[in-house]
Amino acid sequence: MTEPADPARTRFMVITLLRVSGIVLMLLGMGIMATGMIEPRDIVGGAIFLAGALDALIMPRFLIRRWRTPPVS
Numbered sequence: 001m002t003e004p005a006d007p008a009r010t011r012f013m014v015i016t017l018l019r020v021s022g023i024v025l026m027l028l029g030m031g032i033m034a035t036g037m038i039e040p041r042d043i044v045g046g047a048i049f050l051a052g053a054l055d056a057l058i059m060p061r062f063l064i065r066r067w068r069t070p071p072v073s
Contacts, residue, residue, distance in 0.1 A: 011067050015060045022056025025049070
């Protein structure tokens with residue numbers, strides 16, 4: 001029989017994938033701003049960059065706080 005998935009391992013993988021996807025979005029936004037693939041490149045690239053920054057920097061901390069085990073009294 002297979003063992004059930006460890007919740008800590010699953011949470012670690014979710015947080016890691018969230019950070020990596022945020023970095024990919026940031027790079028995509030910077031690429032759009034640099035190459036001008038889209039006409040209003042500064043606005044679109046900046047919005048994608050900011051979404052990636054939020055994804056990579058703020059969301060993992062939010063999830064860590066939410067998933068923290070309560071203190072034992």
